[in-house]
Amino acid sequence: MSNVEKYQQAFTETFGLGEDQLADLKYQDVPEWDSVGHMNLMGALEDVFDIEMDIDDITDFSSFEHGKTILKKYNVNV
Amino acid sequence: MQSALDKLQFETGAYGFGGVEKLRPMPVFCDEAIAFLDAISKAIFARDDIRAYPDLASFGFLCRARNLKRLKKEYGSFTDYRCGKGVSLHFTPSNIPLNFAYSLFLGLVTGNVCLIRMSSKEFPQATILVDIIRNVMESDAFSIFRDRVAIFRYQHDKDVTDYLSSLCDIRIIWGSDDTISEIRTSPLPARSFDVTFADRYSMCVINAEAYLNDADPHKEATAFYNDTLFFDQNACTSPRLMYWLGDAQTVVQAQETFWAHFESAIRDRDYRTSGNLAVEKLLNQQIAAIELDGIGTGLSGDSLVRRTNIERIPEDLEPFACPGGFFLEYANPSLAPLAESITRKLQTLTYIGFDAAALFDELGLDRAIGIDRLVANGRASEFGLVWDGYDMLFQMSKKVAVL
Structure with a gap:
């Protein structure tokens, strides 16, 4: 599975969304991406990419798109 | 003494205290403690009603193995030759539902045996969490923690506090100031000391x-x-x-x-x-x-x-x-x-x-x-190993000078 697919899957599985709903998705756009959903998503991304994220990056992770920029810091290209 | 200890109501399994002072400490951030906390984290996030308790989710998020490994890495070589003090005794407050769990977290990552007195106030998320901790301790993979973790409640009783204090290497007291004064009337062994979180x-x-x-x-x-x-x-x-x-x-x-x-x-x-x-x-x-x-x-x-x-x-x-x-x-x-x-x-x-x-x-x-x-703003309650001016990793552990 490519990184893009892994990244999308973390979102679709955590929030129960379709891939077509991800492109403009931002924190708190859907009820599932609340603070608890956010922790689940961060845990899923850490596991799938085998990284340990800093709290500042976890706080800053505000959208599907912006998340890609954050993951670059951990040498994950999505 | 046994009659005084009968007043304890155990949230985790019944605990004898006899020989507790002979238990060995563990290295800070040891694999066993990380696995134990990670199992607690997983059990928290497996709950269907987790959304009702964001504070429980935050605690679970703190306890995940990846976070603990990241924290360990931040301390670098400061964790070398460093293990727990021995027995940590915690008096936790009633104003924050999961404060007892954060105190337990500190005791475990620093390699100490943890005797935790919870407040008598009931909170649903605290009840859920002690059930989770008890279940994890009951699984064979974490049997070593049955000797190393005891969570209990008791109404204020000087005899009990005297006895528990006589066993501990480090006593953690979460305020109020009145509680701190009261608990300090129970003497500690000569080398032991208090870490107090007073009214602020x-x-x-x-x-x-x-x-x-x-x-x-x-x-x-x-x-x-x-x-x-x-x-x-x-x-x-x-x-x-x-x-x-x-x-x-x-x-x-x-x-x-x-x-x-x-x-x-x-x-x-x-x-x-x-x-x-x-x-x-x-x-x-x-x-x-x-x-x-x-x-x-x-x-x-x-x-x-x-x-x-x-x-x-x-x-x-x-x-x-x-x-x-x-x-x-x-x-x-x-x-x-x-x-x-x-x-x-x-x-x-x-x-x-x-x-x-x-x-x-x-x-x-x-x-x-x-x-x-x-x-x-928004991160006031965010918990870390540095709290109230103390770096708890250093407060609760001992370093062997290797020359």
């Missing part, structure tokens, strides 16, 4: 102009809600006083914007306060009006949240503090009065519209008697 209070400093230019004033108001009313403003980290930096006109404008957003954050969450607090808040507002030349207002004219603009910051904020939505506000074009009002009791300063490093310098925090935490 917190403030928030807001740069009015920067706030008004902030792109997301609603986000700041919501973050402020999470720091304050989420805990009924009962946490020592919940700001009591808001220090507005700016000229009078800008401050008034910023206050109007801020409180309008705060009010909507309250309504979104359907916050309720108990009736007696409404009276207490009104009373406090009048005391502040008399003693601090305060002018009081409420949000939307109701009694839910009471604001009081004051002309001078009291030397001790405590008599003017009240939980459940009571905010003193002070405005000044300079930060000097804030720097002058830093006392030993001032624990956390949250900030909006500042660069933390510049604010640290401007307030002279490199030589300040108070303020142990300078954190962005």
Whole structure:
């Protein structure tokens, strides 16, 4: 599975969304991406990419798109 | 002694205490403790009702293995040749539902045996968590922790506290100040010591102009809600006083914007306060009006949240503090009065519209008697190994000098 697919899957599985709903998705756009959903998503991304994220990056992770920029810091290209 | 110990009500399995002082400590951040905490984390997130308890989710998020490995990495070679002190005894408070769990977390990552006294107050998320911890301890993979973790309650009893204190290498006491004084009447072994978390209070400093230019004033108001009313403003980290930096006109404008957003954050969450607090808040507002030349207002004219603009910051904020939505506000074009009002009791300063490093310098925090935490608005209750000015990794462990 490519990184893009892994990244999308973390979102679709955590929030129960379709891939077509991800492109403009931002924190708190859907009820599932609340603070608890956010922790689940961060845990899923850490596991799938085998990284340990800093709290500042976890706080800053505000959208599907912006998340890609954050993951670059951990040498994950999505 | 056994008759005194019969008064203990165990939340985890029954515990004998005999021979506890002979148990060996573990290395800090040892694999066993990381796996144990990670199992607790997984069990928390496996619950269907987790959304009802964001504080439980936060604790679970802290306990995940990846976070612990990251924390360990941050300490680098400071973790070498370092293990727990031995037996840690914890007296945890009733104002924060999961405080006992954070104390347990500290004891486990630092490699200590953990004897935890919970408060007698019942919280649903605390009940859920002790059930989870007990279940994890019952699984064969974590049987070693059956000797190393005991969570219990008892009504105050000096004989019991004397006995438990005689067993411990380190005693952690989460305030109030009265509780600390009371527990300190029970002597400790010669080499043992107390780490106390006494009564403290917190403030928030807001740069009015920067706030008004902030792109997301609603986000700041919501973050402020999470720091304050989420805990009924009962946490020592919940700001009591808001220090507005700016000229009078800008401050008034910023206050109007801020409180309008705060009010909507309250309504979104359907916050309720108990009736007696409404009276207490009104009373406090009048005391502040008399003693601090305060002018009081409420949000939307109701009694839910009471604001009081004051002309001078009291030397001790405590008599003017009240939980459940009571905010003193002070405005000044300079930060000097804030720097002058830093006392030993001032624990956390949250900030909006500042660069933390510049604010640290401007307030002279490199030589300040108070303020142990300078954190962005919304992160007041964020737990870390550094708390109240202590680095708990060092406080609760011993280092072998290897020369």
